[in-house]
Amino acid sequence: MYVAVKGGETAILNASALLAQARRGDPAVAEIDTAQIAGQLRLGVARVMAEGSLYDEELAALALKQAAGDQVEAIFLLRAYRTTLPRFGYTVPLDTARMAVRRRISATFKELPGGQVLGPTYDYTQRLLDFSLLAEGGAPDAVPGVEPLPDTLPRGTDLLGEEGLIEPELPLPGDPAPTDLSREPLGFPADRATRLQNLARGDEGFLLAMGYSTQRGYSHTHPFAGEIRMGEVALEVVPEELGFAIGIGGITVTECQMVNQFAGSASTPPQFTRGYGLAFGEAERKTMAMALVDRALRCAELGEDAASPAQQAEFVLSHSDNVEAGGFVQHLKLPHYVDFQSELELVRRMRAEAAQPQAAEEQTA
Amino acid sequence: MSATGYNFAYLDPQTKRMLRRALLKAVAIPGYQVPFGSREMPLPYGWGTGGIQVTAAVLGRDDVLKVIDQGSDDTVNAVNIRRFFARTADVATTDRTAEATVIQTRHRIPEAPLAEGQIMVYQVPQPEPMRRLEPREAVTRTLHALADYGFMHVKLYEDIARYGHIATTYDYPVMVNGRYLMSPSPIPKFDNPKLNRSPALQLFGAGREKRVYAVPPYTRVESLDFDDHPFSVQRWDAPCALCGADDSFLDEVVLDDAGGRMFVCSDSEYCTSRQHAGHTGPASNNMASARLGRGPASS
Helix, strand or coil: CCCCCCCHHHHHHHHHHHHHHHHHCCCCCCCCCHHHHHHHCHHHHHHHHHHHCCCCHHHHHHHHHHCCCCHHHHHHHHHHHHCCCCCCCCCCCCCHHHCEEEEEECCCCCCCCCCCECCCCCCCCCCCCCHHHHCCCCCCCCCCCCCCCCCCCCCHHHHHHCCCCECCCCCCCCCCCCCCCCCCCCCCCCCHHHHHHHHHCCCHHHHHHHHHHHHCCCCCCCEEEEEEEEEEEEEEECCCCCCCCEEEEEEEEEEEEEEECCCCCCCCCCCEEEEEEEEECCCHHHHHHHHHHHHHHCCCCCCCCCCCHHHCHHHHHHCCCHHHHHHHHHHHHCCCHHHHHHHHHHHHHHHHHHHHHHHHHHHHC | CCCCCCECCECCHHHHHHHHHHHHHHHHCCCCCEECCCCCCCCCCCCCHHHHHHHHHHCCCCCEEEEEECCECCCHHHHHHHHHHHHHCCCEECCCHHHCCEEEEECCCCCCCCCCCCEEEEECCCCCCCCCCCCCHHHHHHHHHCCCCHHHHHHHHHHHHHHCCCCCCECCCEEECCCEEECCCCCEHHHHHHHCCCCCEEEEEECCCCEEEEECCCCCEEECCECCECCCCCCCCCCCCCCCCCCCCEEEEECCCCCCEEEEECCHHHHHHHHHCCCCCCCCCCHHHHHHCCCHHHC
8 A cells, every 4th residue: 555645755755864864873883974885994985986987086985874784786886977977088098018016926827027916915825714804903013025017917818919919909990999898788790899888887786697607617718817907007098179189097997817718710710718807996806707707708700609698799898787687686676566456457357267267167077 | 845956847858858759759650669878766666666756757847746645645666757757847746637837746647637738657567568578679679660569469369269258457568559569557457548649748668678669649448358348447346435426436445354345446546536525435435434534634
């Protein structure tokens, strides 16, 4: 009856008040501020920025605070804000070779120019709960001095490129401007730039599952982590009145270049192929999964059968967005009683008709 | 009440222009699904973002807006969308079908006849009528281009063969202007005849699926059927318990846990107006009508 009763507006206002109260929690405990969230929950903030498609640590922290830590809700809040922002222009392509690297590893070469740099990683931490963090931990120990890294580190995959062992990565003929998925609808077939854009803002959990499926036999692509790097890259724009690029700041990104085996074809000698992943912030799991899915989605271009879910572009790209998926799954809680009434009427009628022949048989018996 | 810092009706002028262009194309090709650059809205996908964007694109300062969900102006989602436009556009709102210039709806067409100059905006979850038969968009677009709707006829035929009826009761597929197969949105098939040659402009918005389509005024809209299984709409054994209407879509209201039921108009405004005009039904003046808040005394 809740929908039929008047007073929906009061109910909505009351629900908002209850939500605000629940979000704040125990007032005896200090309120968390957005600087704390941005500084101490940085990986949560990075995911909200990446899937919210807006690089702004403060707003992402605000969204996380408002969403009481629910990442998908925070992503939704940030997207809904982002859509109201004017579009000033586009940056020139990021040059990740000029990244101020904080982490850089390759699983394909033991040594490579610039070396392996672990950086701030959970990888070898032995996941033991650190009970000292229950109390205020104080400042961590100072990091012993490390040698500064060179300004430019060649990508691990470029080392293969010199020998022609890996497919070159060149702009398409004419270097067409990519689709902007936040302004134009996704169409099929979707080119690789469009697919990567979709995956970059796609749900990490979904990409992880799709990427994982390719490792378990649903379109195996023989991947190696050619290189993963994380650090700060400069953003540059070319203002029309100047005609040359100027730096407008920097952002943190994670990039993953996956190297995949490919047997070759009549027209192409055997060589390695690539899968690519890139996301805002520290997002290694996401970018690795993205690179696996990117490679799987290249099946048509490389003449492979598209038999597995991760290879089917419509399936992957139409279901990767957690704001779309979350909204539509949860719309099932909206009233549907007109549709349901229609079904009810039909089922009752069909049941009555099904019962009639039985009744007739019983009479004759 | 209007929200500061946002554009009139929330969307920026460039987005509205993009939407209006898409809508003009939709009106020019009745029933054809026009892709558009759907924006993220501050309401969730699946909750009316397509309808909201269409309404935002056509709404002017002098418009009078009505929003219904399941036929009622008072369901929480309808209240929420009406509040959104009252906040962002500061337009007048109404629950009177005849007074409204723009009516946004989910799952119903009002019972009161529409008039020239009115705009119906439908919220559409899945604009592609063949999606459950063919999941690939690239294929369904081709089928539309070829006007190849054999899939749908076979589906309806199989329903008859299996159940003795066409087992589609809402979102019942229609042919628009003899050319495009169209989803009328999940309105009950009871409402399908109201689409045909309606004097109102009917616009359909699917936000998540990024499509708009339209039925211009006085356009032919036919529900699919067969000569020996003609299209028919739902009928009820009893009239509305509150207003006695025998021509409206009725919702079943469960009164108790002992099988007590009552059927009342799904269009709450239609029901209330009839009661104001002195019409009564079998359950008028009993407790149930007070609980429903539809009695003349409470409104």
